[in-house]
Amino acid sequence: SALQRVAGALRAGLRRASGGLPTAQRGLLPGLVIGDTSRVPSTLADDFRTAGLTHLTAVSGANLAIVTGFVLLLGRNVGVRGRALPLLAAVAMVGFVVLARPQPSVVRAAAMGAVALSALASGRRRRSLAALGVTVVVLLLLDPWLSRSYGFVLSVLATGALVLLAPRWARAWQERGLPAPLAQALAVPLAAQLVCAPVVAMLSGQVSLVAVPANLLVAPVIAPATVLGVMATVASSVHQPTATALAWLAGAFVWWVVVVARWAAGLPWAATAWPASLSGALLLTMVTAAAVLLVRHLARRPAQAGAVAVVLVVAVAVPVSRPGWPPRDWAMAACDVGQGDALVLAAGDHRAVVVDAGPDPALVDRCLDGLGVTEVVAVVLTHLHADHVEGLPGVLRRRVVGEVQVGLYDEPSEELDRVRGWTAAAGVPLTRAAVGDRARTGPVSWEVVWPDRVIRAGSLPNNASTVLLVRAGAVRVLLTGDVEPEAQRALVASGRLQPVDVLKVAHHGSRYQAPELLSHVRPQIALVSVGQDNDYGHPAKATLSALRTTGALLGRTDRDGTLVVAGHGRSLRLVTAGR
Numbered sequence: 001s002a003l004q005r006v007a008g009a010l011r012a013g014l015r016r017a018s019g020g021l022p023t024a025q026r027g028l029l030p031g032l033v034i035g036d037t038s039r040v041p042s043t044l045a046d047d048f049r050t051a052g053l054t055h056l057t058a059v060s061g062a063n064l065a066i067v068t069g070f071v072l073l074l075g076r077n078v079g080v081r082g083r084a085l086p087l088l089a090a091v092a093m094v095g096f097v098v099l100a101r102p103q104p105s106v107v108r109a110a111a112m113g114a115v116a117l118s119a120l121a122s123g124r125r126r127r128s129l130a131a132l133g134v135t136v137v138v139l140l141l142l143d144p145w146l147s148r149s150y151g152f153v154l155s156v157l158a159t160g161a162l163v164l165l166a167p168r169w170a171r172a173w174q175e176r177g178l179p180a181p182l183a184q185a186l187a188v189p190l191a192a193q194l195v196c197a198p199v200v201a202m203l204s205g206q207v208s209l210v211a212v213p214a215n216l217l218v219a220p221v222i223a224p225a226t227v228l229g230v231m232a233t234v235a236s237s238v239h240q241p242t243a244t245a246l247a248w249l250a251g252a253f254v255w256w257v258v259v260v261a262r263w264a265a266g267l268p269w270a271a272t273a274w275p276a277s278l279s280g281a282l283l284l285t286m287v288t289a290a291a292v293l294l295v296r297h298l299a300r301r302p303a304q305a306g307a308v309a310v311v312l313v314v315a316v317a318v319p320v321s322r323p324g325w326p327p328r329d330w331a332m333a334a335c336d337v338g339q340g341d342a343l344v345l346a347a348g349d350h351r352a353v354v355v356d357a358g359p360d361p362a363l364v365d366r367c368l369d370g371l372g373v374t375e376v377v378a379v380v381l382t383h384l385h386a387d388h389v390e391g392l393p394g395v396l397r398r399r400v401v402g403e404v405q406v407g408l409y410d411e412p413s414e415e416l417d418r419v420r421g422w423t424a425a426a427g428v429p430l431t432r433a434a435v436g437d438r439a440r441t442g443p444v445s446w447e448v449v450w451p452d453r454v455i456r457a458g459s460l461p462n463n464a465s466t467v468l469l470v471r472a473g474a475v476r477v478l479l480t481g482d483v484e485p486e487a488q489r490a491l492v493a494s495g496r497l498q499p500v501d502v503l504k505v506a507h508h509g510s511r512y513q514a515p516e517l518l519s520h521v522r523p524q525i526a527l528v529s530v531g532q533d534n535d536y537g538h539p540a541k542a543t544l545s546a547l548r549t550t551g552a553l554l555g556r557t558d559r560d561g562t563l564v565v566a567g568h569g570r571s572l573r574l575v576t577a578g579r
C-alpha cells in the first residue's frame, strides 16, 4: 500500500542518515528506534543478551510510550489543548506502528504502550489496571494463542509493574530527595526487571546478574536516543543533512548503551544458570520478594542504605529481558505443529532451512517467528501428505524463501497441485530433490540419501519420503520423513547412512520402525514430532521403549512443545519450549 511504501522509504531514510556512524551505533540505532536489527553486529547482539538488554532492540510498549509522550509534550508546547491532545496521541501511535511495520507483535506493543502511557499520565492506578485487564482480555479473544506466548506474558507483566509498582516507588524515592525525573527513570526499569525475572528464568534457564544495573545505567539515554532517532527518520524525507545531524546526536546516546552492554557482558558473573522450571520461577519470585521486603526494612536505617543497594544488585539478581529463546547456539528445531512434521535447521542470522511445513500455516509461522527466522533458504517437503505440506503458506508468509523442493513421487497429486499454486503465488521456484543431491548454505549442509527407488509396500508416499543426512553446524542429523520399515531397511543396506547426533524419528513415532535403523545411526537425541491425542496412536509404546533402551534423550512435541537442539559435542542439549 501507499502507506507501507512511505514507511519503507522512511526506514531506508533512517538507515541512510545513520550510515556514517561507527559500526556499533549504526547497527543499533534502527534497532532502538523501530526494532530493525538487521545491521546489529552479532558480537554486540550477544553482549546485549548477556547484559539483559535485548528487549531494547525489539519494538515494545516503551518505544511507543516514549514517542507518543514526546509528541504530546511538543503539542502542548505549541498550544494544542483539550480534546485535540488524545487525537494527537492517536495519530502519533498509528504513525509509529506503520513505521515499525504493523505486525501483530507491534500492534500488541502499541496496546500495552497506550496502557502504560495513560497510567503515567493520569496517575490513577485503579483505572490503569482496569485498562490493562481489558486490553489483555481483548487481545486474548482476538488471538487465544497469545496465552502460550512468553513474549506476551512478559509484556503484560512489564506493563503491570509499570502501572502498579513503578509510580509508588518513584514517589517514595522522590520523598526521600531523589529528583523526580531520575526517580522515574530508575523505578520503571527496576520494577519491570524484577517482575519479569522469574518468567525469563523459566524460559532461558539463566538469570542475568547484570541486567538490573545495566538497565538502570542505560535508562536515562533511551528516551533521547529514541526521540532523536524518530526525528532523524522523519527528517530524512525532507532534508538529508538535518537527518544525518540528528542521527549523530542520537548516536552519542547510543554510544553509551554500547559501552554499558560491553562492560556488563564482560563481567565474569554476568549470566548464572537457574532451574528452567516452574519451581525455579517460583523460587526466584520468593527470593525477589524477600529481598524487596528486606530492602524496605533496611531503608529506614540510612546507614545501611549503601549495603541495601549491594544486596539488591547481587542477591536479588535478576533478569530479564532476555527472552532467551531460542538458545543462541541452537542448531535445529522440531516445531510444535500438532500431528505433523516441521523441522528447522539454523543457517545463521535469521536464516534457516525448513524440512516439512506441518499441517497448519499459523502454527509453523508462529514457530519460525519464535526462532527469529525471516529468510528460508530452502523448504524441503519430504512427501506430499497433508501433515507435512499444508502449512507451507505459513512458511512463505512474510519471508524471503529461496526455493521449495518436492520429491520424485507425485502422489497424492491434489496436494502437489496445491503446493504448485502456493509457490507460484509467492513467486518461489518449485524444484525436485533427488537421491545424491548435496547442498550447503552457511553452517548447514545436507545430502539426499533416499529414495533411490519406489518401494511397493506399506504406504507408497511414506516410503518415498525424501530422507536427509544433515550437518547443522557441528551437529549431525538424520531427517527421515515418514519412511516405513521397508524403506528404512533399504536405506541402511544402501550404505549411505552414518551415525548421527540427532534422529528425527520416522513417521511420528509410529510402531512401524526397523530396529536396524536405530542401531545403525545411534542417536544421542531422538525427536518425535507428534500431536497430542492424535487418532493414529502415535507415538507407539513399542517405539518409545525401543528408543529408551538406546539411552537416547527423547523429545516429544506433544508433551514438550517445540524442541530445540543446541550446542554440539559434549554441550549438545535438548531444550524445550514447554506447552
Ligand SMILES: [Zn+2]
Pocket (backbone or CB within 6 Å): 340, 341, 385, 387, 388, 482, 507, 508
Ligand atoms: Zn506424516
